[in-house]
Amino acid sequence: MIYILLGPPGAGKGTQGVRIADANGIPTISTGGIFRDMAAAGTPLGLQAKSYFSHGKLVPDEIVIGLVKERISLDDCKNGFLLDGFPRTIAQADALEKILAELGLKLDGALDFSVSDEELIRRLSGRRTCKSCGATYHIEFMPPKIMDICDNCGGSLIQRTDDAPESIITRLAEYNNKTAPLISYYKERGFLKNVAADATPDEIYQRVLKIIS
Helix, strand or coil: CEEEEECCCCCCHHHHHHHHHHHHCCCEEEHHHHHHHHHHHCCHHHHHHHHHHCCCCCCCHHHHHHHHHHHHCCHHHCCCEEEECCCCCHHHHHHHHHHHHHCCCCCCEEEEEECCHHHHHHHHHCEEEECCCCCEEECCCECCCECCECCCCCCEEECCHHHCHHHHHHHHHHHHHHHHHHHHHHHHCCCEEEEECCCCHHHHHHHHHHHHC
C-alpha cells in the first residue's frame, strides 16, 4: 500500500495518516522526518540536508529526492508507506514516479482531503498553544479545563500568529496555488482519490477505508 496524502493545513490528513499507518503496519513519511532521521543516521545526504535546514535554508530538490529514495528503500517500507508533504511540485512527482519504478514499487493513489475554506478557518483559528510547554488545545474540539490556562503546566494559552484568520487565508491561498498543478497531475493519471474531510475524524476514516479497500 503506497499512498500520497494531499490536503491543506487543518484538513486532517495528519490525523488520518496516523490511523491508516497504524492499521496497516506501515510508516508515514514526511520530508521533515526524513531530514531528521537521515541526519541522525549520519548518511551523506542526511548531513547535506542538515547543513541547509539547520540554517533555515530550503533543501535543494536533488537532495530531497535522494533522501526520499533512501528512506523508502528501508525495510520498514517493504509492505508500503504513506507520503505526507512529498511531492510538493511536478518535478518532485516525476522524480517519485522514476524512484518507484526503479524500486519495483507501484503507487496506489493520492488521497486529497478536501474541506471548505470556511471550515478550515474555523478549525485552525480555534487552536491554542501553551506559551510554556507547547501543549496544544482547541477552543471547540479540545478545550482546556480552565479557559486560556494549560492543563499540563498552568501556563498561558496563546493563538499563534499563523493561526489568526487573516494568516490562515494567506496560507490557504499559497497551498491552493502550489498544489493545484499536483492535483491535476494525479487526476490525469487516474491516481487522485477525493476524501470529503468535512466531518468527524471517525467519519472521515470510514470514507478513507472505502477508498483504500
